[in-house]
Amino acid sequence: MDSEDRIERTVDIYISAEAVRDMKHKKDTEDFNTTKTQTPQHTGSDGVTIRSSRAAVVCLVLLCVLLLTAVIVLCVTFTQERQQILTKITNLTEERDQLLTNNMNHTKERNQLLTNNMNLTKERNQLLTNNMNLTKERNQLLTNNMNLTKERNQLLTNNMNLTKERDLLKSEKNELQTLFADQLLTNNMNLTKERNQLLTNNMNLTKERNQLLTNNMNLTKERNQLLTNNMNLTKERNQLLTNNMNLTKERDQLLTNNMNLTKERNQLLTNNMNLTKERNQLLTNNMNLTKERNQLLTNNMNLTKERNQLLTNNMNLTKERNQLLTNNMNLTKERNQLLTNNMNLTKERDLLKSEKNELQTLFAGKFLQSY
Known part of the structure; x- marks a missing residue:
């Protein structure tokens, strides 16, 4: 104006x-x-003009x-x-x-926070699935543990019954040993042979156990190799993401340069008005982006807390699973020991029964011959 x-x-x-x-x-x-028109008589007025x-x-x-x-x-x-x-x-x-x-930095930070948020949600879902799988595995182990405890109790009862029967057979054997010492010596030799066979079987079982341990070690090595491959793949993914971000930055820079060249063509007053409007719009956008950034930061903090809680739960479940596995292994070992004892007792019972029957037949024959 x-x-x-x-x-x-x-x-x-x-x-x-x-x-x-x-x-x-x-x-x-x-x-x-x-x-020009005046006569020479008016010379006095010339000075005035x-x-x-x-x-x-x-x-x-x-x-x-x-x-x-x-x-x-x-x-x-x-x-x-x-x-x-x-x-x-x-x-x-x-x-x-x-x-x-500032707007570009806020947008970059928002995109980073969104990517972090998405990664945290994925990790949370993975942890939830792992948690569910661990709970299922724990329940399965608990059921297996219960079944093994039942089987152990049954084996213990069978073992007790077999020990009682063995004691009875031993008492009968002691009664019959007084009559047939030679036959007992032969039976002792047979029992020593069976003991040697059992020792050879035990050696074979130890060899099989060592082979299983070596297989377990090989499987752990393969798992470590797979973990290293997974880490390498994650590194490559991060590199690709960085390259994508750099390309987006270059594109944004080119767009800004193009916009600046087109805006410099306009007049000074129109530029002043447009710049004031754009400043106000950018201020509003900046305020909105700061609000959104704060919301994303709060969401990120909440997700990190939830992730930490899930990790703690996962760690607790893994510990409980390991304890259950150790208990299961101990129960399986105890069951195997009881089974071996049961097998030994059944063999000994069968041998004693056979000896008893032979002694009874011999005794009956001699008794008949004496009469």
């Missing part, structure tokens, strides 16, 4: 100066014509000086206003660039 008023003032000054020039030119022409023409010349000179001063003042004011507008535009462009950089 000030520049328009100044332009109107300069236009009025020029119009007034031209009007004054026209009036002076008309007066000069009229005076010249009157001097010369004086008036001099005054008019002085007025013209003064008006020219005033016009020059007005033009100089207007030029100075225009230059000052232009420099102020240029400074304002440079400040606005700098502020716009800063806001754009």
Whole structure:
């Protein structure tokens, strides 16, 4: 508005100066014509006209000086206003660039937080699935443990019954040993042979156990190799993500450069208005992005807490599973021992029964021969 008023003032000054020039030119022409038409008798009025023409010349000179001063003042004011507008535009462009950089940084941070959020949700889901699998495995181990305890109790009862039967058979054997010592010696030799066979079987079982241990070690090595491969794949994925981010940054830089080149084509005043509007919009966007960033940070914190809780639960479940596995292994070992004892007792019982029957037949035969 000030520049328009100044332009109107300069236009009025020029119009007034031209009007004054026209009036002076008309007066000069009229005076010249009157001097030509007048007779030589009017020589006294010539001095008056010369004086008036001099005054008019002085007025013209003064008006020219005033016009020059007005033009100089207007030029100075225009230059000052232009420099102020240029400074304002440079400040606005700098502020716009800063806001754009802040906006880009906020968008990058938001994308990073979103990716972190997605990764945390995936990890949480994986931990939940692992937790569910561990709970299922724990329940299965508990059921196996219960079954093994039942089987152990049954084997213990069978063992007790067999020990009782063995004691009875031993008592009968002791009664019959008094009559047939030679046959007992032969039976002892047979029992030693069976003991040696059992020792050989035990050695074979130890060899099989060692082979199973070596197989277990090989499986652990293969699992470690698979874990290393998984780590390498995760590293490659991270590298690809970084390359993608760099390409997006270059694309955004090119877009910003294109936008700046298209905007520099416009006029200074339109740029000023557009920059002020864009600054306000960027400020609002910046505020929205900061709010969204804070929300994402809170979500990230909540997810990290939940992940830590799930990890602790997972660790507890793994410990419980390991304890159950150790208990299961101990129960299986105890069951195997009881089974071996049961087998030994059954063999011993069968041998004692066979010996008893032989002794009874021999005793009956001799008793009949004596009669």
